[in-house]
Amino acid sequence: MVISMMNERVAELNLGIDMTQEIKQNGPDDSGILDVTYSETVGEYQCKDAKFSTRDVNVYYANNQAIFDVNLDVGRNEVIALIGPSGCGKSTFLRCLNRMNDTIDICRIDGQIHLDGQDIYAKKQDPVLLRARVGMVFQKPNPFPKSIYDNVAYGPRIHGLTKNKAELDDLVEDALIKAGLFDEVKDRLHGPGTGLSGGQQQRLCIARTIAVQPEVILMDEPASALDPIATAKIEELINELKENYTIVIVTHSMQQAARVSQRTAYFHMGRLIEVGDTNQIFTNPRHELTEKYITGRFG
Amino acid sequence: MSDAMKNTAIVKSGLKKRYLKEKIFKSAGIVSIAIAFMFLLVLLTDVITKAIPAFTQTQLTLTVTLDAEDLELNQESSIEDIMAADFRQPIREALRARFDGVTKRNDKKQLYSLVSIGAEYQLRDLVLADPALIGQSITVDFIADDDVDAVIKNAIDRSLPESDRRVKDLKLSWIESMEASGEISTAFNWLFFSAGDSREPELAGIKGAILGSFYTLLVTLALSFPVAVAAAIYLEEFAPKNRFIDFIEININNLAAVPSIVFGLLGLAVFINFFSMPRSAPLIGGIVLSLMTLPTIIIASRSAIKAVPPSLREAALGLGASKMQTVFHHVLPAALPGILTGTIIGMAQALGETAPLLMIGMVAFIVDIPQSIGDPSTVLPIQVFLWADAPERGFLEKTSAAILVLLVFLISMNAIAIKLRKKFEKKW
Amino acid sequence: MTEPRQLIDGVILIYGTHEMSISALLLLLAILAAFGFFIGRQKIHLQYKKQSNKARINTLPKYFGYVAGLAALIPALILLLVLEVAETPWINHQISQEISSAQLPSGDDLDLFLNDIKNASTESQIAALSDEKQIIHGHYQRIVKTTQWAKTAVVLALSVLLGLWSLKKINTATRARYLFEKTIEWLLLAAASIAIMTTVGIVFSVFFESMRFFGDIPVVDFMFGTEWSPQTAIRADQVGSSASFGAIPLFVGTMLISFIALLVSVPLGLMSAIYLSEYANRSVRAVAKPVLEILAGIPTVVYGFFAALTVAPFIRDFGESLGLSVASESALAAGLVMGIMIIPFVSSLADDVMSAVPQSLREGSLGLGATRSETIIKVLIPAALPGIVGGVLLAASRAIGETMIVVMAAGLAANLTVNPLEAVTTVTVQIVTLLTGDQEFDSAKTLAAFALGLMLFVTTLVLNMIALYVVRKYREQYE
Known part of the structure; x- marks a missing residue:
């Protein structure tokens, strides 16, 4: 059962790759998407004060390549949005940043990804420690089937971040306040986390991530499963969080990228096509593919 | 930011302990599997080493004189006369001739017990096959008694003091004398595969049990396969959503978990007492086992039918086929490999089942080899049970050998099921 | 391996005369059903031939055959099943009617008494019975024989009647495929219901025998007693202990x-x-x-x-x-x-x-x-x-x-x-x-x-x- 589930997941992730493969084999198709030949990333991918810096990152699932030679820096305390058509590899790239791809047997990564100048794929680098520093919020809200309190307290508990119950209480409350959820749930902290609405669940997941006090938060389409009002709340939250955290957000909504991010990176079929100031990308894209995507000619 | 730095340090400091726990937990998993693995290994080694001696048989070479007068036979004697003749005497004479000087009554009795009581039938069958032997002297390899067999196979330790040893010094000296002169030989034990049960370990075979199992499974298959497939088709393709159908489903799921012995009680009370059907017969055994395996096959068949994509049904219905035609012409053939796999697994389950058959009297001691589904018979697992209970040492190896045969059947059935599943695994 | 022929022989042998009639009866029913099928199919085949409008899509003639065949088969089989279940109680009833009550023990012992008689099938077994029982054995044999004949006759008559009736009724306007498929659907349902029947059978067998047990031994003693030694209760007078x-x-x-x-x-x-x-x-x-x-x-x-x-x-x-x-x-x-x-x-x-x-x-x-x-x-x-x-x-x-x-x-x-x-x-x-x-x-x-x-x-x-x-x-x- 588990094997088959794994395979399904891999198949899901493969979807994008297969498309790439197919298009590559068949050559440019009628829609003209690929009339433009890729040379290298357009725009300034480097940052002065880089939190993350990735160089020549390639990712493979078994024999399929999902990411091709990506170079990208993420600045300290900036929000960077990764956009692109579905299956373009933006999620795969995101999952490389806290080594979530390690959980997939057939996934192989080469190139360098540095966090504060340290190679996170170095042998002595510990994935557990890394993930404590680089938290992640997933596409679908995934609260544990525990109470709201226990959900938020989970991270601090496993890492031993607090010395006593009072400290933990404070930490949980603080995280819930930061996630803008405290007022809504303060009366039922010990009620089940799965009993909340979708938007609340996602904010709970964000609170859960904040409670570990990470340096970077990765968000994988955090609002894609939510209604517009819940989405607005999440976006508001992201705007508040950027004071304290570096945030990498994958989104399929260009408006969202425009609203929350300072920089935007456009991925296409496993390659980073263009990166730059969010304003510039949306008003004056320099690459033809970016322009076509922004103007909605494919997506 | 300093918060984060502080946390990193805290997390780092706790890592060593956490990884130790991780290691311990993971090892617990490995140990669990290792225990299961070890157990299987020990069990199989135990059974196989105990079983190996059962496949050879010790024989005593004796020259017997078939004196026409003593046997009251001649070349023209009828089969009935030969059957009635006493073939024990020539063998006893041959033994006395071989070891002259045995005079005491008890010693003689011991001497005669060197050969199996089956030896006289061996001799009789030779004469039946060729009446011309009457009046001649012939040299025959007679089946040795199980004690002799045990000595030769070193199952009885010759170095033990006489008082602790089953075979006493006198008998042992005879055996050693014959062994030294090459009159003792071992041969493949064909009898084990061609004979029915016997009180004598050296004469006991599993043919009766194998055929009993065969007939029982035949009945089980004939009853459970069509019924299970019909039930699965109905529940997957035709059943409306209502309480009655829910009730059927609850029943099927529950029956799958009812202890097998309860099915035995059902068989005893309903089929034997109420319908007065014959005890100990594969027919009843088969009926009981088919009731028991029905849920297994139904559940497997349902998932096989469920796995057939709706597009196939729609294609057939779109051509104007009726629901029934769609199911029988398209869905069922597509689901058949899965159904067959489930059926073989159900049959393997039935083949290994013992408890319910004890209830319906298949535990009787039956020497005759069953000829039909109505003959009293036993089955392989029950033969194992009966022999495991027998006090004679010779039955220990027979039990193990019977287990081995049973396991060979079971493993081949499962292998076929797996092959089938692999071969027909549909990529819809 | 034994040949199929031997198998059938075996069945007949072991069941003796009693069950032989069942096999023969089943065979006869199958033959009747086959007749129904062929005649029904032929009838519709001929009717189709006469029709001028050949282009119209008709139900295949075989479905009419199936309908006639099933009509001859299914109700007769159901009747047979019912009669089989009812047979033993009926015979018991008959035999106790015929024999004056003085000759018979009462209550539970009656079953035992009759069992001896019923189980005697070979000559030597019959000879071993007491004189009294031998006489009853004669009665018993006669009753069994009559019942058998009556059963066979009723079942066959039903089969023939329904077969003929359906053959007469069917014509090209009959919704033969629908009828056939409905019947099959009912048969499938019957197969699915066997699960229920099995459960009922289990409950029936363990529950009723248990009730008889609890008639002798109080439930409380059984459920809460701390001493188990059934071996001491071999003799009837000890059952109460x-x-x-x-x-x-x-x-x-x-x-x-x-x-x-x-x-x-x-x-x-x-x-x-x-x-x-x-x-x-x-x-x-x-x-x-x-x-x-x-x-x-x-x-x-x-x-x-x-x-x-x-x-x-x-x-x-x-x-x-x-x-x-x-x-x-x-x-x-x-x-x-x-x-x-x-x-x-x-x-x-x-x-x-x-x-x-x-x-x-x-x-x-x-x-x-x-x-x-x-x-x-x-x-x-x-x-x-x-x-x-x-x-x-x-x-x-x-x-x-x-x-x-x-x-x-x-x-x-x-x-x-x-x-x-x-x-x-x-x-x-x-x-x-x-x-x-x-x-x-x-x-x-x-x-x-x-x-x-x-x-x-x-x-x-x-x-x-x-x-x-x-x-x-x-x-x-x-x-």
Whole structure:
């Protein structure tokens, strides 16, 4: 059962790759998407004060390549949005940043990804420690089937971040306040986390991530499963969080990228096509593919 | 930011302990599997080493004189006369001739017990096959008694003091004398595969049990396969959503978990007492086992039918086929490999089942080899049970050998099921 | 291998004259049905030929044949089944009508008395009966014969009548395919209903015999008595000595052995499932899964043999070397081996429930920096707990109902103890012991086995129902 589930997941992730493969084999198709030949990333991918810096990152699932030679820096305390058509590899790239791809047997990564100048794929680098520093919020809200309190307290508990119950209480409350959820749930902290609405669940997941006090938060389409009002709340939250955290957000909504991010990176079929100031990308894209995507000619 | 730095340090400091726990937990998993693995290994080694001696048989070479007068036979004697003749005497004479000087009554009795009581039938069958032997002297390899067999196979330790040893010094000296002169030989034990049960370990075979199992499974298959497939088709393709159908489903799921012995009680009370059907017969055994395996096959068949994509049904219905035609012409053939796999697994389950058959009297001691589904018979697992209970040492190896045969059947059935599943695994 | 012909002969032989008529009757019915099929098909075939409008799509003639054939077959078969069930009570009724009551014993003894008569089929057996019984045997034979003939005649008549009627009725306007398919659908439903009939059969057989038992022995004595010694109750006048049928030692013994088995199988099964699904790579799984499957496929009688001849002596010797006195049929040996036997069962159930936990929970936990074991212990197991509990209940039900291991490796003496080094006996052991001897079917001893069977059935039924309910609810939660 588990094997088959794994395979399904891999198949899901493969979807994008297969498309790439197919298009590559068949050559440019009628829609003209690929009339433009890729040379290298357009725009300034480097940052002065880089939190993350990735160089020549390639990712493979078994024999399929999902990411091709990506170079990208993420600045300290900036929000960077990764956009692109579905299956373009933006999620795969995101999952490389806290080594979530390690959980997939057939996934192989080469190139360098540095966090504060340290190679996170170095042998002595510990994935557990890394993930404590680089938290992640997933596409679908995934609260544990525990109470709201226990959900938020989970991270601090496993890492031993607090010395006593009072400290933990404070930490949980603080995280819930930061996630803008405290007022809504303060009366039922010990009620089940799965009993909340979708938007609340996602904010709970964000609170859960904040409670570990990470340096970077990765968000994988955090609002894609939510209604517009819940989405607005999440976006508001992201705007508040950027004071304290570096945030990498994958989104399929260009408006969202425009609203929350300072920089935007456009991925296409496993390659980073263009990166730059969010304003510039949306008003004056320099690459033809970016322009076509922004103007909605494919997506 | 300093918060984060502080946390990193805290997390780092706790890592060593956490990884130790991780290691311990993971090892617990490995140990669990290792225990299961070890157990299987020990069990199989135990059974196989105990079983190996059962496949050879010790024989005593004796020259017997078939004196026409003593046997009251001649070349023209009828089969009935030969059957009635006493073939024990020539063998006893041959033994006395071989070891002259045995005079005491008890010693003689011991001497005669060197050969199996089956030896006289061996001799009789030779004469039946060729009446011309009457009046001649012939040299025959007679089946040795199980004690002799045990000595030769070193199952009885010759170095033990006489008082602790089953075979006493006198008998042992005879055996050693014959062994030294090459009159003792071992041969493949064909009898084990061609004979029915016997009180004598050296004469006991599993043919009766194998055929009993065969007939029982035949009945089980004939009853459970069509019924299970019909039930699965109905529940997957035709059943409306209502309480009655829910009730059927609850029943099927529950029956799958009812202890097998309860099915035995059902068989005893309903089929034997109420319908007065014959005890100990594969027919009843088969009926009981088919009731028991029905849920297994139904559940497997349902998932096989469920796995057939709706597009196939729609294609057939779109051509104007009726629901029934769609199911029988398209869905069922597509689901058949899965159904067959489930059926073989159900049959393997039935083949290994013992408890319910004890209830319906298949535990009787039956020497005759069953000829039909109505003959009293036993089955392989029950033969194992009966022999495991027998006090004679010779039955220990027979039990193990019977287990081995049973396991060979079971493993081949499962292998076929797996092959089938692999071969027909549909990529819809 | 025996040829089919021999098989049929065998059936006829063993059933004797009584059942021969059944085979012959079935054959006759089949022939009648075949006639119905061919004539029906031919009739419609000819009618189609006469029709001028050939272009119209018609129902195939074979469906009309099927309808006629089934009309001749199905009702007759149902009637036959009903008559078969009713036959024995009818014959009993008839024979007690014919024979003056003075000649017959009353009540339960009547069945016994008649059994002797019915069971005498060979000449020597008949000769062995008392004179009185021989006379009744004559009556009996006659009644049986008449009943047989009447049954055959009625069934055949129904078949012929319905066959002819349907042949007369069908014409090209008949919705033959619809009728045929409806009939088949009903037959399929009947097949599905066998599950219900089996359950009813089980309840019927254990419940009624148990009621007869509780007529002799008060329920309270049975359920709460602490002394079990059915052997003393061989003579009829001793049946009332109720102390003999106190089942508490059996219940305690069953629970003790099951508990040991669960103690072994739950942690080991759970851990191997967790290791295989969360840690092991493909190649380890490729080896370990078949090993577990083989373990699951080994017949229980083999485990019993191993427990009795290898494990029990080993434990006894080992215990003695430690200075403990261990019974040679210790509960520990039976429980341990049973535990190993249930490992694959627990493991596959655990595997199922663990893999039903959504992948997103694993990622959520790992994403917060939890190790795998922390994820498993703190998130996956709590999330899968209802499913795991359900699995454990099913395993418990398995252990309680397991028969062969305990029959071979546990004792017969009903000791009331919870010391695993002593010999205890179980419910299933006693059922087998009570029913495999050569005793009368109606003795309290035999009936006690059914009362134990009732306990066993009810207990496992309740466990299964709870387990299946819990597991279903659990699955729905993640669907």
